[in-house]
Every structure is written in structure tokens, then in C-alpha cells.
Amino acid sequence: MGVVTDAWGWLTTGAHWTGEEGIGQRLAEHVYVSGAALLIAAALALPLGLWLGHLGRGGALAVNVSNVGRAIPVFAVLALFMVSPLRNAGYVPTVVALVLFATPPLLTNAYVGMREVDAAAVRAARGMGMTGGQLFRQVELPLARPVVMTGVRSAAVQVVATATVAAMVGQGGLGRIITAGFATYDTAQVVAGAVLVALLALLVEGVLVGADRLLSPRFGQRLDQRFDQLGKR
Amino acid sequence: MSAPNCLVTNDWICGEYLRTRSQELTEATLQHVGITVVSVLIALAVAVPLALLVRARPRFAGPVLGLTTLLYTVPSLAMFSLLLPLFGLSSALVVTGLVLYALTILVRNTLAGLAAVPAETREAARGMGYGSLRLLWQVELPLALPVLMAGIRMATVSTIALTTVGSVVGRGGLGNLIEDALPTFFKAQMLAASVLCVLLAVAADLSLLGLQRLLTPWTRIRTAPGGG
Numbered sequence: 001m002g003v004v005t006d007a008w009g010w011l012t013t014g015a016h017w018t019g020e021e022g023i024g025q026r027l028a029e030h031v032y033v034s035g036a037a038l039l040i041a042a043a044l045a046l047p048l049g050l051w052l053g054h055l056g057r058g059g060a061l062a063v064n065v066s067n068v069g070r071a072i073p074v075f076a077v078l079a080l081f082m083v084s085p086l087r088n089a090g091y092v093p094t095v096v097a098l099v100l101f102a103t104p105p106l107l108t109n110a111y112v113g114m115r116e117v118d119a120a121a122v123r124a125a126r127g128m129g130m131t132g133g134q135l136f137r138q139v140e141l142p143l144a145r146p147v148v149m150t151g152v153r154s155a156a157v158q159v160v161a162t163a164t165v166a167a168m169v170g171q172g173g174l175g176r177i178i179t180a181g182f183a184t185y186d187t188a189q190v191v192a193g194a195v196l197v198a199l200l201a202l203l204v205e206g207v208l209v210g211a212d213r214l215l216s217p218r219f220g221q222r223l224d225q226r227f228d229q230l231g232k233r
Numbered sequence: 234m235s236a237p238n239c240l241v242t243n244d245w246i247c248g249e250y251l252r253t254r255s256q257e258l259t260e261a262t263l264q265h266v267g268i269t270v271v272s273v274l275i276a277l278a279v280a281v282p283l284a285l286l287v288r289a290r291p292r293f294a295g296p297v298l299g300l301t302t303l304l305y306t307v308p309s310l311a312m313f314s315l316l317l318p319l320f321g322l323s324s325a326l327v328v329t330g331l332v333l334y335a336l337t338i339l340v341r342n343t344l345a346g347l348a349a350v351p352a353e354t355r356e357a358a359r360g361m362g363y364g365s366l367r368l369l370w371q372v373e374l375p376l377a378l379p380v381l382m383a384g385i386r387m388a389t390v391s392t393i394a395l396t397t398v399g400s401v402v403g404r405g406g407l408g409n410l411i412e413d414a415l416p417t418f419f420k421a422q423m424l425a426a427s428v429l430c431v432l433l434a435v436a437a438d439l440s441l442l443g444l445q446r447l448l449t450p451w452t453r454i455r456t457a458p459g460g461g
Contacts, residue, residue: 070387071434073394076427079411083418157306164308165398169415175310182314182401194311201306 006188007195021176023196029172030200033091034163037098038156045106046148053114053144054136062111069104074165082169094166094173101162102155109151113144145216153208160201174200239421247421262429265406268324268399269392272331276388279332280339288347297340305337309398317402327399334395335388342384346377379452382445386438393434
């Protein structure tokens, strides 16, 4: 296909990588806004979701908030920020819009992950005399981790993909490569931009999967297995 | 232009704007609703047969689910830009992009809904002599409906939000008004269009919930004590 070779040609042209509007700069902006938004959203949503899940309260809130979040268009939020004083604050509009976008699914997954922890395991832990804190750290968190991490991964991929919308209001990121190509009817450049975003999303997914494997505590795995056996009996 | 005060001072909320541009707002809203409805209906018409195919031939599960998930990670901006050479500046372009996104949610939820049908129920229906088509239409689809409707609600709400990005090719419904307002900092238009967009999503979600309750009266009998 001609488009693919054209896009490859565009990507491998050294001049497209340098300068204020180059791939290097756009990639750095994209990583910066997505990373910052994801970290802030995780810092807000995960503790709250895990805590609500531990208490078993606020379920309606935790689940409905992601439905409401889905209804809010990122483009509209960004546009509103760009006509408010926030427009002079550098990348802040994009970061805030993405935080609003990423928080609801993170919160829901953290809550659901905690609620799906095998009730038998929780009862057993309580029977062993564990305190709330011990139960949370040693039983619930390790067992909820897969679901919570799945939420983090899907939020990360969505944030990386959605950060492109920032280009529609003139904010930085890889989306600018797409809009610039679009404005000049340069399909090769549009494809190249889309490929860069998709590759970045896949890379983020891969890094998070790797980090999850590395960070998964050995005692957590043993607990997983032990409680799996408990559940089967 | 003999515009009254709030248009001149560029207020966020401006009754005069709503009054003088109501036709523009109505047209944009209608375009938004039209694009969303067509997209979700086409996505549904594709997703249900796909899900049935995956269920009948499990070796298609990997490719179908993988492809629809992959499509979901393509940025909407890139999707609309990439479809441009195929469709030109048309609503069909935006609809195609939105259908591809909605497929992910709908295929998954249709499969989950069908999987939730109890095996005993299926066997009982077969034992009563139901053929596979009648089994699907009269037993499986009704029982899958709550999960399927949850998927339709999710797909509809996110399609309404995503339609705004269609303004990149001038077919974004209310998104067009938002984009037009950007260069001139026209606050009243931007806020009105954004709020309308969220209201549309909420209204669609609630109407679909109502439809679901109408279509599945049996789910309420259990939850409403004394209702029977």
C-alpha cells in the first residue's frame, strides 16, 4: 500500500524529528501531558476507590461516576478551558481535561476490584484476627491488584489516545502532527501521526504489564495461590 | 450588529444568544442526534451477528475481539482524518468512525449477555422443541437483554461525546458550534453547545434505561415486593 510506504518515508525523514514542531518535541509533550494526567488521576482515584471498596460503601457513586464521565466530551472540556484564563497556563488545560477523563474508570475499577475479592478470603482473614489495615494490605490489595491494574492499563491507553484531541484546540502533543497533516492534505503525515500515537499506547501498555510483573510481590502471589485453593474447597 | 449587552460583553450565559441562535442550536442538535442514532444502530446491526458468529465458531473469538479492541485505541482524531480520503467531507465518515468505536463495547456486551443465559434454560427450551432461531429470538436474546442494553447505553453515551470530534471534518453536530466558537472566544455558544451535549447524553441514557425496563418487565417483579 502506497500510504504505508509514504508514512514510513515521512517518519524516517530526519528533518521531521527536530525543531519546535518536530516529532521529538511533540512526543515529549504527549508523554508529559499523558503521564502527568495519569499520575494525578491515579493519585486521586485509586486511594478513594480502594478505600470505598474496603468499606463496601459508596458503590453507587463509584460505579455511576464512570457513566457520567463517559458522557462528558473531552473536546468540549478542552474548548471551555481554552476560553478561560487557564489558556495561559501552558499544558494545564490538557492535563486537567485528561485527569477528568481518566479518574472515573480508575475509581470504578479500584472499587470493583476490591468488591470482587473473594468474600471467603476476607472472612478467613478476619477470623485469623487481622485488623482492618492488615486485611487491606495483606489480603484485599494483593487479590484486587489484577483488576485494579487492568483499570490502570486501560485508562493509560485511553489517555494516550485521547491526548491527541488537545491538538484541536491548539495544545501540544502528537495530535498536532495529525492536524498539521490534515490541514495540508498530507495523508502520509496523518498516518504517521496515528501510528506514533498507537505505538506509544502499545509501549505504555507493555511497560505497565512489565511493571506489574516486577512489582507483584512474591508473598502476594503465594497468597493468591493459597486463597485460590481456599476458594476451590 | 445591534446585539444586546450579553453578546457584546461575551458572557458565559447569554439568554439573547439562545433566543437569536435557537435555529442554529436546533440544527446542530439534530445533526448530533442523527449521527449518534445511525452510528449506534449500524454498530448494533454489525455487532450482534459478529457476536453470534464468535459464539458459534470460537476460533473467531481471538481475531474479532482483538481487532475491535485495536480499533478502540486508534485516536478519534486520527480515525476521522484517516477516513477522509475514503469518504470525503461527509457524515458517512463520522458515522463510520463512530461505528468502529461502538463495535468494541457492543460485541463484548452481546457475548457477555448471551453467556449469562443459564444452560438449564437453554436445555429446557430445546427440550420443548425450540429450533435454534426461535431459541435465540424468544429465549436467549430476551435473557441477554439487560447486559446488551447496558452495552447499548455505554456505546450511545460515549458516541454522543465522541461525535464532537467529528467537527474536525465539519460534521460534529454540537461540536461544530464549539469549534466555531474557539477562534473568537464566543463563550455563550461554547458553553451552550457543551451543556447541550452532556444533556443529550444524559437524556439518551435515561430513555434507554426506560426502554430496557419496558422490554424486560420480568426483572422488576423480583425487585418490587408486592408488585405481583
